[in-house]
Amino acid sequence: MTAVGQVxxxxxMLLRAYSRDFSALFFGxxxxxxxxxxxxxxxxGTFRVSLGxxxxxxxxxxxxxxxxxxxxSSFQVSTGSSLELQALLEKGDRDLVVLIPQDFRIAPAPAGxxxxxxxxxxxxxxAQEASIGKAVLxxxxxxxxxxxxxxxxxxxxxxxxxxxxxxxxxxxxxxGIIGMTIMQIGISSVAFGFVSxxxxxxxxxxxxxxxxxxxxxxxxxxxxxxxAMLQVMILLAVGVFVFGVQVVGSVAALLAxxxxxxxxxxxxxxxxxxxxxxxxxxxxxxxxxxxxxxFLSSVFFARDAVPAVVRPIADVLPLTFLNxxxxxxxxxxxxxxxxxxxxVGLSLWTIVGFAAAVKLFRLESS
Amino acid sequence: MTxxxxxxxxxxxxxxxxxxxxxxxxxxxxxxxxxxxxxxxxKTTTVEILEGLRAPTGGRATVAGVDVVAHPQAVKAxxxxxxxxxxxxxxxxxxxxxxxxxxxxxxxxxxPALLRxxxxxxxxxxxxxKMSGGQRQRLSIAVAMVNEPRVLFLDEPTTGLDPQARRNxxxxxxxxxxxxxxxxxxxxxxxxxxxxxxxVAIMDGGRIIALDSPKGLIEGLLAKGFTKPVxxxxxxxxxxxxxxxxxxxxxx
Numbered sequence: 001m002t003a004v005g006q007v008x009x010x011x012x013m014l015l016r017a018y019s020r021d022f023s024a025l026f027f028g029x030x031x032x033x034x035x036x037x038x039x040x041x042x043x044x045g046t047f048r049v050s051l052g053x054x055x056x057x058x059x060x061x062x063x064x065x066x067x068x069x070x071x072x073s074s075f076q077v078s079t080g081s082s083l084e085l086q087a088l089l090e091k092g093d094r095d096l097v098v099l100i101p102q103d104f105r106i107a108p109a110p111a112g113x114x115x116x117x118x119x120x121x122x123x124x125x126x127a128q129e130a131s132i133g134k135a136v137l138x139x140x141x142x143x144x145x146x147x148x149x150x151x152x153x154x155x156x157x158x159x160x161x162x163x164x165x166x167x168x169x170x171x172x173x174x175x176g177i178i179g180m181t182i183m184q185i186g187i188s189s190v191a192f193g194f195v196s197x198x199x200x201x202x203x204x205x206x207x208x209x210x211x212x213x214x215x216x217x218x219x220x221x222x223x224x225x226x227x228a229m230l231q232v233m234i235l236l237a238v239g240v241f242v243f244g245v246q247v248v249g250s251v252a253a254l255l256a257x258x259x260x261x262x263x264x265x266x267x268x269x270x271x272x273x274x275x276x277x278x279x280x281x282x283x284x285x286x287x288x289x290x291x292x293x294x295f296l297s298s299v300f301f302a303r304d305a306v307p308a309v310v311r312p313i314a315d316v317l318p319l320t321f322l323n324x325x326x327x328x329x330x331x332x333x334x335x336x337x338x339x340x341x342x343x344v345g346l347s348l349w350t351i352v353g354f355a356a357a358v359k360l361f362r363l364e365s366s
Numbered sequence: 367m368t369x370x371x372x373x374x375x376x377x378x379x380x381x382x383x384x385x386x387x388x389x390x391x392x393x394x395x396x397x398x399x400x401x402x403x404x405x406x407x408x409k410t411t412t413v414e415i416l417e418g419l420r421a422p423t424g425g426r427a428t429v430a431g432v433d434v435v436a437h438p439q440a441v442k443a444x445x446x447x448x449x450x451x452x453x454x455x456x457x458x459x460x461x462x463x464x465x466x467x468x469x470x471x472x473x474x475x476x477x478p479a480l481l482r483x484x485x486x487x488x489x490x491x492x493x494x495x496k497m498s499g500g501q502r503q504r505l506s507i508a509v510a511m512v513n514e515p516r517v518l519f520l521d522e523p524t525t526g527l528d529p530q531a532r533r534n535x536x537x538x539x540x541x542x543x544x545x546x547x548x549x550x551x552x553x554x555x556x557x558x559x560x561x562x563x564x565x566v567a568i569m570d571g572g573r574i575i576a577l578d579s580p581k582g583l584i585e586g587l588l589a590k591g592f593t594k595p596v597x598x599x600x601x602x603x604x605x606x607x608x609x610x611x612x613x614x615x616x617x618x
Contacts (some may be wrong), residue, residue: 001472013466017457038594201452208449209470210442364419 003215010211010219011226018227029231030191032181032249036235040170040243045215048167049073049133052085052097057104061357064106068121068144069098074137074167083089089121092304097121098137108149129302132167134168135248167331171246174239175254175326179233182258183290183319185228186265187272190220191282194361214261216363221266228262229255231345249329253336257329257343261322268318270279274360293319298327321345370395370517370548371416376425378411385411385573388425393565395516398539398549400563402556407569409552410450410521416550417519427435430516433479443471446515448506450522450552460505461490464512471513484508484538485551485615500531500615517548524558529608534615536562 018024070077078085078094085097099119109115120137122130130261176183196295197203206216232255241243247254272289276282293299296306306314314320325342328334336343355357371393376384386408393399401409414420416429418438427434430444452464464477480489482513484504489497494505504522510518524532539562543549553559559566560580567577576583 006469006472009469010466013458013462016462017455020457197455202455204419205447205449205452205454207468208419208442208447210439211470212439215613307378342384 006211007215007219007222010216011222012178014219014223015226018223023187028181028185028227029091029234031233032177032184032231033109033232033238035180036174036177036238039173039340040239042169048128049136050093050095051133052094053076053077053079053100054082054085054097055079055100055180056082056102057100059105061098061106061132062104065104065144065224069137070139072140074136075133089123092123095123096133096137097254106144106148114189131328131334135332135334150161170239170243171331172302172327173252173300174235174245175330176241176323178235179259179261179319179323179326180294180299181231182228182322183265183293185224186262187269187289189224189227190266190269191272191276191286192221192279194270195276195278195282198273199277199279203363213363216355224266224269225262229259232258245330247330248333249335254326254329256324256336257325257339257346260343260346260350261318261326264318264322264350264353267350267357270361271353271356271359274362294319296320298323318346318349321349353356353357367605368395370430371395371399371550372417372426372428373412374426376412376415376427377423378408378420379423383450384572385429386415388420389572391469391574391577393517395548396543396546396565396589398543398551398562400559400566401550401552402554402559402566402571403569408572409569412569413519413521413550415443415463417447423587428607438445443513444516444583446510446513446518446547448503448510448518448520448523450525454497454506454509457493458601459493460508461489463494463509464510466514467509472542473513475512480508480511483511483535483541489616498531500527500534502539503531503535506543507535510547511542511547515547517550517614518542518552520549522553522557523551524553529604530613531556533608533613 051069052054053066055066066079067079069075080088080096081097088094089097097120099121101116101118103114104116104118118132118141170259194203207213230245234256236245236251237248240247242349268289273283275343276285296310296314298306299319303311303314323341325334325346327334328342329338369392371391372390374390376386376389376616377384381516389408389412391605401413403409411420413423416442418434418437421438422435425435429441432441432444434441450536455466460481461477464480468475478487480488484507486501486504486508489501489505494502497505507518507520507523510520523539524535524616527535536558539549539551549562551559551563563580565576565577565579566583569575569584578586
């Protein structure tokens with residue numbers, strides 16, 4: 001029997017036991033699904049980008065452009081002077097301000113000639129809205145240029161944003177619920193399972209057999225990654241087929257980020273399992289690790305809902321990075337490179353978690 | 367004949383406490399060897415060192431031809447263990463637990479045959495957590511036999527069992543011995559040691575204070591002029607209990 005064969009068979013055996021564990025199934029699978037269905041059905045209004053437009057050209061072309069912006073239903077368009085709009089942006093009343101220059105026109109430009117440059121100012125407080133707004137804006141401008149130059153778009157992927165047009169609450173919610181579930185499965189399944197097995201002497205019994213610790217742990221990690229990814233796909237499928245959620249970016253990129261998130265939270269789970277000596281410690285310590293992230297990491301509500309005082313902390317929580325990256329991909333069509341900052345953040349947490357797990361987690365007593 | 371277990375000057379220190387202070391003995395192939403002693407005598411620590419579960423502080427030990435100190439992992443493949451106060455992973459049927467442990471040894475086994483050998487053939491589909499104490503102990507012996515071990519370590523196997531279940535387990539241990547497997551048994555029950563063991567070592571305070579066959583130990587004591595203050599009864603309460611309730615194993 002090869003090492004891989006042993007690990008895979010053990011993974012299957014672990015999955016079989018999991019499939020009979022009613023409470024694990026409830027908290028790992030049914031619970032997030034209920035959240036998804038309830039919050040998805042509540043649908044807290046549509047998600048809108050508040051867009052300020054300062055028209056300095058005041059010509060038919062700029063009017064046509066503004067008309068096109070108003071046609072995008074996820075935009076709430078208001079006009080005004082550049083100065084007053086930027087003041088509103090500072091106060092957080094606008095997510096994005098678009099400055100249309102005096103020389104604006106919608107016409108083919110000869111090669112090498114200066115083309116009118118639209119300036120976009122974004123609010124730092126509403127990064128989510130601003131980035132979605134920019135993505136929609138970019139594709140709108142592309143469409144206008146293609147229409148003018150009578151060419152076919154070279155890349156069509158971005159035009160999906162405009163056709164999706166309306167970003168609803170459930171579109172915002174789905175990546176958040178997925179992130180929450182990854183955190184729950186990663187931390188709870190390891191902490192609850194291993195501490196109970198440690199306390200009952202199960203691990204001691206297994207370590208009395210010749211299986212290598214490495215392979216035993218590999219199967220346990222693989223089992224949980226598979227479970228979490230299965231749940232991610234179930235939630236995504238419910239989002240897409242029940243609520244009509246549109247994943248703008250690549251599903252593969254979304255799953256890749258989800259997998260990284262799994263690893264991050266599994267490391268934390270192993271660290272926690274090593275820290276706890278009795279089963280009684282597991283529920284409160286799990287809550288201490290997960291609850292703040294549940295409320296501060298934009299699972300259900302955008303970052304604006306987080307009080308400004310705790311934002312510096314909220315911004316560096318692992319679930320914040322995970323949710324932000326998945327949301328950018330899912331609703332804003334971002335690529336993996338565009339969410340690189342989040343991936344770096346998640347990776348740093350993974351390193352911290354892994355180091356803590358190596359330090360704290362033991363399969364056997366000395 | 368070379369002994370299957372050789373222990374020489376074994377010591378184990380936990381911080382300030384000397385749990386094992388220089389233990390030496392040998393176990394012959396095919397015998398049932400008992401390790402007796404009060405709680406804290408160092409029995410379990412000694413056995414766990416031989417099982418490759420703990421590293422000794424000093425001394426040497428060889429089990430089934432493997433140097434336990436140098437290769438604790440290798441010895442695990444050649445022995446079977448039944449640990450005190452341990453449990454099986456949850457949510458598995460008896461048959462699946464046999465297969466799961468066979469996987470740990472990278473073996474394929476005939477699970478029904480192993481269950482038949484311990485009298486659990488009709489419990490193959492039952493979850494371990496739903497079994498009675500006696501059934502669970504028999505299952506744990508079946509699991510300990512998945513790798514056809516040369517030595518079987520049993521740590522207090524009959525603790526907490528009713529008289530019928532204890533007798534049933536004794537028969538099983540005799541049966542395992544008759545098939546040539548060496549058994550190393552730790553127990554609190556002296557009647558059990560007297561009935562099952564070819565030789566016993568008595569430990570106290572981390573040392574072996576006596577080692578002989580049960581008969582030899584008793585004769586040695588009598589030779590020192592020991593007499594029981596009360597005349598031995600012809601029957602005891604356990605005899606009454608078994609006479610009334612029978613030897614038949616109860617299905618709890």
